[in-house]
Amino acid sequence: MPGPLSDLRVVEVCGPVGHYAGRLLADLGADLIKVEPTEGDPARRYPPFLPGVEQPENALTFLLLNANKRGIVLDLASPDGLEAFLRLVASADVLLDSWQPHDLAALGLSEDRVRAARPDLVRASVTGWGLSGPRADWAYADIVAQAMSGVMNLAGFPDGPPEQVAEQQAHRSASINAAAGIVAAILHRDATGEGQRVEVSAQEALSMAQETAMMFADINGIDRQRTGNAGTGPVRIPGVGLYEANDGWVYLMAAGTAGSGFEGVVATMEALGFDSGLREEPWATFIRESMNRAMILQAMADPLRADDLARKLDHVDGVLTEFIRGQSKRDLYEVGQGLRVLIGMVSAPEDISTSTQLNARDWFVEIDDPGRGVRLRYPGPPWRLEATPATLRRPAPLLGQHTAEVLGELEMSEAGR
């Protein structure tokens, strides 16, 4: 079944910030042509590596983010290379690049020159800082945008450093926004015949992930800080946060009105055969009437009640900690969720690989990679469009694998024009 973008050609000439954008468009069916320099995309040299395969074809993250693309090599610093590139752009609907203003100047690729090659081009720029403003030409790396966006400031422990969110989330956020913007621009082009520029700054793309921090600063003049496992309250509330199981960790948000609340936690203890004593008084009444985060925070503010409450919370938390320590993370997660407890297991990559749910939905996809002599298992797409599903049609290109093929197609179509 053709994808919703299967009539479109996208030319990608991007650093790692834009690889995922191209992958998303390719998953939706676009003919994605990745242009690399003679020495290859720098990410071809990024560990970790696939054993048994040589450089520059063994970089796992590169293989993941560049599947579904064809690859050609062009030396854009040479007149011939640049000319071939502009011919390729003339055949394309979308140009996805990550050039900063100084790169564009060095290449001699003015807006007009690109536009002349393809007047109705959707031209997408995905960079760290956007194309305007005092930092437009700043050096960029993922962690740098995470720092400037405010997201890093929220992650970590009060006495330790701010922490990056794993897996290059500035790149990912920029790429996801770029893919959305490109499809929007294509809709407009379908309707009017007009191309336009899509512009993404990784710093801006990530800003929303500050959660409430920006609004706390704006409304209350408060800067949220990193809090480790303490949450935002003045006291540890049983059933909120991280607990250690016998083989890993689980995360709970079970002291509120969502789901079955803490009553559900007690039911989970029973279901797993743990004698908690929490069905007996005074605990049964305490849990029924007081085990709610909002009520606890209110009561803790009352000095006449705070001490007694703290003692009771401490007891309940001790019981919960002991219970969880004796169970596996998967049992806690599956039995707890079955009883409508807001609980998640902290999944390691091997847990995700064997996930009951992901595998029941056949999410992972295996395809052959004949050029590398391997068969690889890929995580699936981020969405399921029932009538126009995502497809994984080819592995990441070998360096220059499709140069002759793509340039040959260009000559054929130019001759036929």
Added chain:
Amino acid sequence: MTGLPRALDGVKVLDLTWFGAGPIATRALANMGADVIRVETAKRPDGLRVVPPRPEGNASLNVGGYYNNFNAEKRSVAIDLTTERGQELGLDLVRWADIFATNMTARAVRQIGMTWDVVHEANPGIVGMYQPMQGMTGPHSEFMGFGAILSAVCGVNYLSGFDANPPVGVGTNYPDYVVNPMHAVTAILAALRHRRRTGDGQLIDMSQLESSVAAFAGPVFAWDNAGIVHERAGNRVPFAAPHGAFRCAEVPARPDRWLVLACLDDEQWGRCAQVCEHPEWADDARFGTLADRKANEDALEALVASWVAKQQGPEALAALQAAGVPAALVQNASEVLADEHLRERGYFVTLEHAEAGARVYDGPGFRLSGTPVELRRPAPLLGQHTWEIATDVLGLDGDEVGQLIADRVLY
């Protein structure tokens, strides 16, 4: 604000989302010109309407920054969909809409009578975006949680942070804010294109788990295909060193100041060493290549940290950037708001809201030069547009609206 035509002018969206992942997606559609109608009730309001941040002492459902930032430019109609008449009105909105969106649990979707078979039967051409935590099928399709639960399940907690600390996550409901909503927007727009070309709507089964794992997929891909066990590495990455956050000199005006830097290749490392006034570091055999620097990363970081510890921040940053080394300061939220680069680019937008006053909103995550993405109105008050939607969209007359309000079907 430009007033120019926008990419989704004329597109109609029935918005039954709440909390983060859904509303941010539909906000992006509204900021591209779509008419987004959010159905809400006072009986069971969006949880974000009741939590901080809000002006001190103000308990109104209309002043919370968490809700308002994610709902700019939508219209709000208050209908109790759990009533029989409310359900009929809801289905009238389904028939009106091009796109239906919800991120409620399957159970909540059943309670309001908006399952895909019902929605699709009422409007066969509609694009239905359902975004429960784990998708619409499979043994965990009824599992529930907020972004912090999903962060644990999808790998954010395990992958992020330092090995010495427990995997507490990244301090937020991370996947709710960009990954899940913007994946959803991409899918909705692609489905809208298919609909315009064929007339056919479709179901988008948007599992937040699948969407989140897709954005954190490297380690599971490496495990499955190469047996590589992921080690939690804090601010390090396998392909660059030094790469991390380093504490600046303590100054009273800005305690807890951290400088981030990343040397992606040997050349950047050489320039970094020069800026640090220790060009000999670059000639040190322990640090010659990336492999050397990774093998001696503790020693490498100790040297960089010793230099940063004597710096106040802004000057060191300027020197590193002038040398082409990716570097930044870790900004807190008020510094992000005051960031001169974002200001010059007009990223944040201040909008005047009837109850909340002049408040700052995040700008769009992407820009379109010809059909601008922009916030033209603040978030709606709960039920602010009930009257106009009841009369203009649902075609009710004034008496009917009055009766429905008296019957507590409309608010």
